[in-house]
Amino acid sequence: MGADFLVVFDDFSRRYWPLVIPAVFLAAWFFHLFLFRQQLRFVLQRLRRHQISGRKERRRLQESEERLRIILSAIQTGVAVINPASRKIEFVNPAACKMIGLAKEGIVGRRIEEFEVQEGRRTADEFRGLASVSDGVRHRQLHRSGGEHFPVLEKVAPITINGAVFTLKSYLDLTELAVTRRQVERLHANLTKRVQELHCLFGVAGYLGDASLTQAEVLTRVTRLLPPAMTFPHLAEARLSLDEQITATENFQETPWSMSHAIEVAGDTRGRLEISYLEDPSLEGELLFVKEERALLETVCLRVARYLEGLEAAQDRALFKGLMDHTSDAVFVFEQGSSRLTYGNMPACHLLELQRPELLTRSFADIFALEDGPAGLISLLEEQGLGCSMGVEVGLRVRHGSPLPCQATALLLGHGANSKVALLLGPQAGEGAKESLPQ
Numbered sequence: 269m270g271a272d273f274l275v276v277f278d279d280f281s282r283r284y285w286p287l288v289i290p291a292v293f294l295a296a297w298f299f300h301l302f303l304f305r306q307q308l309r310f311v312l313q314r315l316r317r318h319q320i321s322g323r324k325e326r327r328r329l330q331e332s333e334e335r336l337r338i339i340l341s342a343i344q345t346g347v348a349v350i351n352p353a354s355r356k357i358e359f360v361n362p363a364a365c366k367m368i369g370l371a372k373e374g375i376v377g378r379r380i381e382e383f384e385v386q387e388g389r390r391t392a393d394e395f396r397g398l399a400s401v402s403d404g405v406r407h408r409q410l411h412r413s414g415g416e417h418f419p420v421l422e423k424v425a426p427i428t429i430n431g432a433v434f435t436l437k438s439y440l441d442l443t444e445l446a447v448t449r450r451q452v453e454r455l456h457a458n459l460t461k462r463v464q465e466l467h468c469l470f471g472v473a474g475y476l477g478d479a480s481l482t483q484a485e486v487l488t489r490v491t492r493l494l495p496p497a498m499t500f501p502h503l504a505e506a507r508l509s510l511d512e513q514i515t516a517t518e519n520f521q522e523t524p525w526s527m528s529h530a531i532e533v534a535g536d537t538r539g540r541l542e543i544s545y546l547e548d549p550s551l552e553g554e555l556l557f558v559k560e561e562r563a564l565l566e567t568v569c570l571r572v573a574r575y576l577e578g579l580e581a582a583q584d585r586a587l588f589k590g591l592m593d594h595t596s597d598a599v600f601v602f603e604q605g606s607s608r609l610t611y612g613n614m615p616a617c618h619l620l621e622l623q624r625p626e627l628l629t630r631s632f633a634d635i636f637a638l639e640d641g642p643a644g645l646i647s648l649l650e651e652q653g654l655g656c657s658m659g660v661e662v663g664l665r666v667r668h669g670s671p672l673p674c675q676a677t678a679l680l681l682g683h684g685a686n687s688k689v690a691l692l693l694g695p696q697a698g699e700g701a702k703e704s705l706p707q
Contacts, residue, residue: 346420346439348380349427355379358434367420367441369413380437385409385417410439418443461499465564468497472568476575483579484513490572491515494541497564499557500549508572510539521546527557529569533576541569598693600635601681607632610688619693620666636691637663637671645689649680662691 340347346364348357360375368375368383375383385408409417421440426433471493475486487508495504495517507516510531526544530537543565545556589611598619601611612627620627620635638644638660649658657679663671674693681688 344441346441348375348437348439349429350380350435350437352433352435355381364439367410367412367418367439383411385411407442408439419446461497462560464497464501465560468493468564469567472571476571484515486575487513487515487572490568491541492517494543494565494568498543498545498561500545503545503547503549505544505546507542507544508539509542510572510576519546520544523547525549525556527562527565529562529565531569531573531576533573533580538573538576541565541572596694600691600693602632602689602691609635616693619664635665637665645678645691646680649678649689660691664693 340361340363343361344363346367347359347361348364349359350356351358356379357376360372362372365372365375405421405423408420408422410420412418419442421442423438423440425436425438427436428434472490475481475489475493478486481489487510491506491508494506495501498504505517505520507514507520508531509515520542521544523544523546525548526542528540528542531539531541543557543561548556595613596615598616599611599613600609600616602609609628609630609632612624614624617624617627622630632638645660657677660676660678661673662676664674665671677692679690679692681690
């Protein structure tokens, strides 16, 4: 059995063995071809994925560049990219072109020194974005295309583009900010002056209303309040002239740089208030005194005039009261509208046998019998004019009897809605009133 197998195997080997070796090599070749096909498919898939990813990256890069272009075109800050080696401008945005007044082609490729006002020697650190100033921010002046300078706020920072280091400079135009700051400073100065003027007016009102001060003290203090309220208080002096009295600050002098206003009391010019600068403080094109200062001077003169009118009115009232209390005539003063008695002297109190507080509670009708009342008398007196008098027959109401006819003198005091009428009765009216009383 074993011998037969060997014979068969030997016969098979001689007949088919030359075909086995090529078959094995062919099978191995097909196997390697299959592996190569699989590897090729894997590589192609990776290449395809990389291609798709590259397209997406390029699309995202294009979108990023478009967004950056839109942002740089929209922002109001000027941006410039500078090559630190050549110091030439590689890129500028539209805001920077507008600031300088040139097109992009007229700026790119030129040195940055052509557009910046030089303030000293530059350092290499500045062009690497390492300026010595705090946080890389500082004030600078730039040249416009017309040659004029304008202020900017400069920010310096390093950036890397495609592996190369550049200097990025951003510029914020401060021209409008400077104008706004000057306007704010001017408004602040104006508000400060208005506060000083209000302080002056409050001080004037306080002194004019202080009854403990004499007239001379009031006028002296009012005069001293005016110079600090002027635009240039260190150069201002003041003087107040009233009748024969003159009050002035220590260094007052008459100069060409002055203003004044009259003090009119009851229609008569009684004095003058003057403000004078010791030297010309105004700048070219500016007013020496602004309208608010002229209005302040006019207001102070008006307040002083009212103060003097009040003093003189008080003196007149005291004189009138003294005269009326020492005359032998009975004097009654009534208001036009209410017919209320506002004044009665001592002879009037004796005539009616009343104390003055009780007398002042009476009205015209309680004392006199006259059909038209004080309004009728005022109408007749107004036809003759202020200060005129006329005789009138009235009935005097005395106690325990009918009205006693007597002659009185009517006098008009004041005019308009505030006018009053005074009735004066002579001593004979008092004698007749006493005779009419029942025994």
